[in-house]
Amino acid sequence: MSADTLRIAAWYARTRLLRFRDRAALERYQRRRVAKHLRFLARRSPWYARLLPRPFAELPLMDKRTMMADFDDLVTVDVDRDEALALAIEAERTRRFDATLGGCSIGLSSGTSGHRGMFLTSATERAQWAGTMLAKTLPHLRGQRIALFLRAGGDLYDTVGSRAVRFEYFDTFEPVEQHLARLEGLSPTVLVGPPSVLRGIADEVSAGRLRIAPEKVYSVAEVLTPLDEARLREGLGVGVIHQIYQCTEGFLGCTCEHGTLHLNEDVVLVEREHLDERRFVPIVTDFMRRTQPIVRYRMGDVLLLRDDPCPCGSVFTALERIEGREDDVLHLASGEGGVVSVYPDLVARAVVYADGVEEYRVVQASPRLLRIHLEPLSPHVVESVTTELAALLEAQGAEGVTFDFQPYLHDPTRKLRRVERL
Ligand SMILES: [Zn+2]
Numbered sequence: 001m002s003a004d005t006l007r008i009a010a011w012y013a014r015t016r017l018l019r020f021r022d023r024a025a026l027e028r029y030q031r032r033r034v035a036k037h038l039r040f041l042a043r044r045s046p047w048y049a050r051l052l053p054r055p056f057a058e059l060p061l062m063d064k065r066t067m068m069a070d071f072d073d074l075v076t077v078d079v080d081r082d083e084a085l086a087l088a089i090e091a092e093r094t095r096r097f098d099a100t101l102g103g104c105s106i107g108l109s110s111g112t113s114g115h116r117g118m119f120l121t122s123a124t125e126r127a128q129w130a131g132t133m134l135a136k137t138l139p140h141l142r143g144q145r146i147a148l149f150l151r152a153g154g155d156l157y158d159t160v161g162s163r164a165v166r167f168e169y170f171d172t173f174e175p176v177e178q179h180l181a182r183l184e185g186l187s188p189t190v191l192v193g194p195p196s197v198l199r200g201i202a203d204e205v206s207a208g209r210l211r212i213a214p215e216k217v218y219s220v221a222e223v224l225t226p227l228d229e230a231r232l233r234e235g236l237g238v239g240v241i242h243q244i245y246q247c248t249e250g251f252l253g254c255t256c257e258h259g260t261l262h263l264n265e266d267v268v269l270v271e272r273e274h275l276d277e278r279r280f281v282p283i284v285t286d287f288m289r290r291t292q293p294i295v296r297y298r299m300g301d302v303l304l305l306r307d308d309p310c311p312c313g314s315v316f317t318a319l320e321r322i323e324g325r326e327d328d329v330l331h332l333a334s335g336e337g338g339v340v341s342v343y344p345d346l347v348a349r350a351v352v353y354a355d356g357v358e359e360y361r362v363v364q365a366s367p368r369l370l371r372i373h374l375e376p377l378s379p380h381v382v383e384s385v386t387t388e389l390a391a392l393l394e395a396q397g398a399e400g401v402t403f404d405f406q407p408y409l410h411d412p413t414r415k416l417r418r419v420e421r422l
Contacts, residue, residue, distance in 0.1 A: 218242045
């Protein structure tokens with residue numbers, strides 16, 4: 001066993017054994033871990049050394065922009081931001097993701113809007129991440145064959161291979177058809193990928209061109225919309241489409257056996273900036289990550305709390321769903337010259353009721369114009385989508401919004417956002 005494998009195994013075991021009697025026990029644990037983490041940062045991060053000691057709740061909120069601005073001072077290793085950024089962009093351009101700097105791997109967050117974030121992780125942190133991920137997603141390891149369809153960054157996952165578990169990485173930059181033979185040869189027990197890619201795989205299975213029967217399917221990297229979820233369950237023959245809520249900022253949540261998304265509160269502390277009673281923007285403190293502190297980091301996502309407790313009995317916060325990115329909440333004209341917010345997930349739910357939609361994107365071009373990309377773009381489908389969206393917008397108080405229908409274009413090189421505000 002390599003040192004990496006041992007470290008991963010240790011974290012796997014640790015995650016499995018860590019149990020909390022109740023919510024109060026979890027919160028005590030989190031307070032202890034956060035306090036310990038802050039003591040470390042006071043010694044090792046120049047930025048936090050200037051601020052600490054002070055109460056946790058008084059520490060400034062961070063986001064992608066502030067993180068990048070004070071990068072060199074924040075991190076606890078001697079790495080230069082511009083040098084690291086140049087290396088990361090080069091790695092992405094050449095699609096070789098084994099670049100390291102000072103022993104750290106460099107990850108870029110998908111910067112669809114404005115700034116891109118950069119995240120450094122040490123070998124220990126990557127092993128922690130892998131061990132935690134495996135412990136939370138796989139009930140048992142032996143004999144698992146895992147197919148990972150990812151847009152970028154094979155290297156993080158390469159560390160995880162061993163005799164008990166087999167991982168194969170498929171680059172989603174290549175069309176699905178190119179992967180069919182290897183995928184069928186692997187015969188995966190677990191299939192992991194963005195929903196837009198999984199849709200392509202499910203279509204191949206339905207068409208009889210691919211024979212696989214995964215026991216578990218994980219949707220990652222993109223919001224899983226109801227239309228995709230239904231198609232995937234049917235096409236891949238599974239009862240639940242599992243989700244991993246993971247980004248360069250951390251491993252934030254995953255589904256239990258009931259398909260409920262729970263926050264990983266044994267690894268991160270999540271404060272809530274409430275938008276209404278059930279919706280909130282998460283503010284994340286990762287008390288395991290030391291190289292690049294993620295402390296009171298405001299994510300750009302909107303999460304919806306579950307109304308009733310999950311039957312699994314977990315003490316971790318249960319979510320109804322991820323509503324989408326805060327940037328993609330539609331801001332539409334309302335009657336009195338005002339603006340109403342319409343959550344991306346509501347739009348996705350309205351489209352499910354429309355008849356015959358295979359693929360779609362809804363893009364807000366202005367407060368009065370939604371551009372709707374549809375497949376198929378037939379009069380019947382257009383009419384059906386128009387009816388559903390008009391009903392939604394009326395219920396939400398939007399007025400005078402027009403729809404511009406266009407053909408749907410597949411672009412496997414981009415992360416799919418079904419609902420987007422420009
Ligand atoms: Zn649960």
